Amino acid sequence: MNTPDKPHILVCNDDGIEGEGLHVLASSMKKIGRVTVVAPAEPHSGMSHAMTLGVPLRIRKYSRNNRFFGYTVSGTPVDCIKVALSHIMPSKPDLIVSGINYGSNTATNVLYSGTVAAALEGALQGITSLAFSLATYEHADFTFAGKFARRLARKVLTEGLPDDTVLSVNIPNVPESQIAGVVVTEQGRSRWAESAIERNDMYGNPYYWLNGTLTLLDHDIRRDEFAVRDNYVSVTPLSCDLTNHGFIGTLKRWNLQK
Amino acid sequence: MNTPDKPHILVCNDDGIEGEGLHVLASSMKKIGRVTVVAPAEPHSGMSHAMTLGVPLRIRKYSRNNRFFGYTVSGTPVDCIKVALSHIMPSKPDLIVSGINYGSNTATNVLYSGTVAAALEGALQGITSLAFSLATYEHADFTFAGKFARRLARKVLTEGLPDDTVLSVNIPNVPESQIAGVVVTEQGRSRWAESAIERNDMYGNPYYWLNGTLTLLDHDIRRDEFAVRDNYVSVTPLSCDLTNHGFIGTLKRWNLQK
Numbered sequence: 001m002n003t004p005d006k007p008h009i010l011v012c013n014d015d016g017i018e019g020e021g022l023h024v025l026a027s028s029m030k031k032i033g034r035v036t037v038v039a040p041a042e043p044h045s046g047m048s049h050a051m052t053l054g055v056p057l058r059i060r061k062y063s064r065n066n067r068f069f070g071y072t073v074s075g076t077p078v079d080c081i082k083v084a085l086s087h088i089m090p091s092k093p094d095l096i097v098s099g100i101n102y103g104s105n106t107a108t109n110v111l112y113s114g115t116v117a118a119a120l121e122g123a124l125q126g127i128t129s130l131a132f133s134l135a136t137y138e139h140a141d142f143t144f145a146g147k148f149a150r151r152l153a154r155k156v157l158t159e160g161l162p163d164d165t166v167l168s169v170n171i172p173n174v175p176e177s178q179i180a181g182v183v184v185t186e187q188g189r190s191r192w193a194e195s196a197i198e199r200n201d202m203y204g205n206p207y208y209w210l211n212g213t214l215t216l217l218d219h220d221i222r223r224d225e226f227a228v229r230d231n232y233v234s235v236t237p238l239s240c241d242l243t244n245h246g247f248i249g250t251l252k253r254w255n256l257q258k
Numbered sequence: 259m260n261t262p263d264k265p266h267i268l269v270c271n272d273d274g275i276e277g278e279g280l281h282v283l284a285s286s287m288k289k290i291g292r293v294t295v296v297a298p299a300e301p302h303s304g305m306s307h308a309m310t311l312g313v314p315l316r317i318r319k320y321s322r323n324n325r326f327f328g329y330t331v332s333g334t335p336v337d338c339i340k341v342a343l344s345h346i347m348p349s350k351p352d353l354i355v356s357g358i359n360y361g362s363n364t365a366t367n368v369l370y371s372g373t374v375a376a377a378l379e380g381a382l383q384g385i386t387s388l389a390f391s392l393a394t395y396e397h398a399d400f401t402f403a404g405k406f407a408r409r410l411a412r413k414v415l416t417e418g419l420p421d422d423t424v425l426s427v428n429i430p431n432v433p434e435s436q437i438a439g440v441v442v443t444e445q446g447r448s449r450w451a452e453s454a455i456e457r458n459d460m461y462g463n464p465y466y467w468l469n470g471t472l473t474l475l476d477h478d479i480r481r482d483e484f485a486v487r488d489n490y491v492s493v494t495p496l497s498c499d500l501t502n503h504g505f506i507g508t509l510k511r512w513n514l515q516k
Contacts, residue, residue: 048306057468186499192340194344208315237505242500247420254413
């Protein structure tokens with residue numbers, strides 16, 4: 001059934017086509033628009049804005065319970081957006097939603113997140129885009145997150161967003177009754193204390209697993225991670241422009257010509 | 259020979275351990291400090307801030323002309339920084355330099371760049387970090403770029419940089435006599451017109467190569483790509499904070515509680 005007056009919504013994630021959060025997000029969006037799902041064939045956490053240049057990509061149709069659900073791409077979240085826009089969708093979508101990620105994407109982790117990168121890629125292509133993450137790694141309950149995603153999607157479809165800007169939403173993993181509210185936040189500062197775990201293979205040669213502990217460098221409800229830990233839904237506007245505009249004046253006085 | 263008063267400089271790139279720009283940069287830095295090279299074993303262009311979570315990493319020593327040159331890591335540029343800091347280097351370096359990349363990293367491409375991401379990862383770890391790119395894909399002459407990198411490295415070792423901020427430098431591929439000057443720039447806006455090239459494998463199944471054409475959306479010498487095309491060295495301060503601070507006020511008035 002063709003319903004051309006409904007907005008066309010592209011749904012993507014970085015946890016892969018089987019991610020529970022993707023299915024909740026797609027179901028939620030189907031209540032307000034026509035939905036196309038394009039997601040990585042495999043989980044791609046921590047892939048950031050990576051795109052696949054060295055190997056070709058495969059696109060496959062994916063069914064669930066004997067019904068067509070969406071397309072898989074054998075690459076990263078950013079690959080999914082690129083392939084969806086250039087090859088799968090007949091025209092530009094009105095909205096891109098990415099997620100719902102399993103685990104928060106706050107503070108430093110914004111830079112590593114494939115979920116956020118997929119939304120930023122949408123913004124770079126001139127499409128209103130949102131990223132959603134649920135702040136837990138266990139016992140995930142996406143119910144309220146799916147509902148909030150729909151509410152925010154409706155809002156941005158009306159209001160729009162500035163150029164090259166997305167909203168990244170982090171949602172506490174609690175029932176709706178325990179949500180303290182919704183706050184607009186800034187990306188917090190944090191630092192990973194890195195440690196590479198060393199092991200030996202069967203030949204006695206060492207290999208390493210990246211590992212680390214996250215330390216927050218600010219403690220303020222105006223910052224994303226702190227807000228979500230306090231049971232607030234955190235909504236952070238993120239830009240594709242990384243320029244530190246505040247430092248340009250100082251830098252000009254460095255007199256770099258010499 | 260131990261020279262503890264010299265700054266310790268970590269050199270990385272995204273083109274891989276054999277990249278010519280890496281060798282020029284390492285040679286240049288050896289004139290002002292003790293140098294440790296840690297680079298990807300293979301080229302990793304377009305890997306952005308990706309890190310390797312699903313497979314373990316290998317670290318290997320790499321020699322050139324029978325002399326130890328540095329370490330390779332079987333992962334991304336960001337992996338290299340993490341492994342270098344957590345496992346290879348006995349203490350934090352005073353400076354991280356990334357590059358010299360083969361090809362400019364300006365405008366939209368800042369988000370895809372592994373060269374820039376390696377520097378941003380350094381900044382996240384509290385280390386003064388610089389990224390260098392040579393604006394060409396053929397007939398690269400890294401001579402002036404190496405010299406300018408050393409001049410800027412000296413400067414930042416004295417002046418320092420703000421928290422979570424790096425300098426990304428794009429250098430025209432012309433002889434020093436043709437360099438028009440050095441300008442402090444902002445990240446420009448651009449858009450990739452995507453096209454996925456479709457081919458068939460020997461079984462008749464389609465596969466796709468990402469492809470695209472870059473269009474600049476601003477034409478102003480204060481922007482990185484435009485400056486470098488006009489033969490200026492472009493120095494852009496980039497931040498790990500992606501927050502669109504200018505949009506926060508408007509977003510608060512959206513009244514997201516309802």
